[in-house]
Amino acid sequence: MRYLSSAAMRGDMTWTETFNCDICGKQKGIVDHWWLAWSEPFIPHAEAPERHMLKLYPWENMLAHDANARHLCGQACLQKLVDRWMNGEMGMSHAAAAVGGRDNVREIKK
Ligand SMILES: [Zn+2]
Numbered sequence: 001m002r003y004l005s006s007a008a009m010r011g012d013m014t015w016t017e018t019f020n021c022d023i024c025g026k027q028k029g030i031v032d033h034w035w036l037a038w039s040e041p042f043i044p045h046a047e048a049p050e051r052h053m054l055k056l057y058p059w060e061n062m063l064a065h066d067a068n069a070r071h072l073c074g075q076a077c078l079q080k081l082v083d084r085w086m087n088g089e090m091g092m093s094h095a096a097a098a099v100g101g102r103d104n105v106r107e108i109k110k
Helices: 075-094
Strands: 002-006 015-019 035-042 051-058 070-072
Touching: 035 075, 051 075, 070 075
Parallel strands: none
Antiparallel strands: 002 015, 035 051, 035 070
């Protein structure tokens, strides 16, 4: 989650940004060791079904603005995210087309 508030009332262009952990809601401080994560559609080769790939990266302020980025306050919440993500992906392979639209799931012809 990402919140923006502006200090425009005083006429300066300062933006105060706060980030909150997408798992536990904790607010980011200045020296916290946070992580960013993305889940992206990925097709390893032409015959493979589209699945999601999870990307992790140490906190980087510029990247944190990405609308698709998940913000994680530390290892514990990162592991929770990975757990949820893995459960979601396993669910995807069993119950095809349940999430994300039917067009994302391809039948493999043998
Ligand atoms: Zn957290």
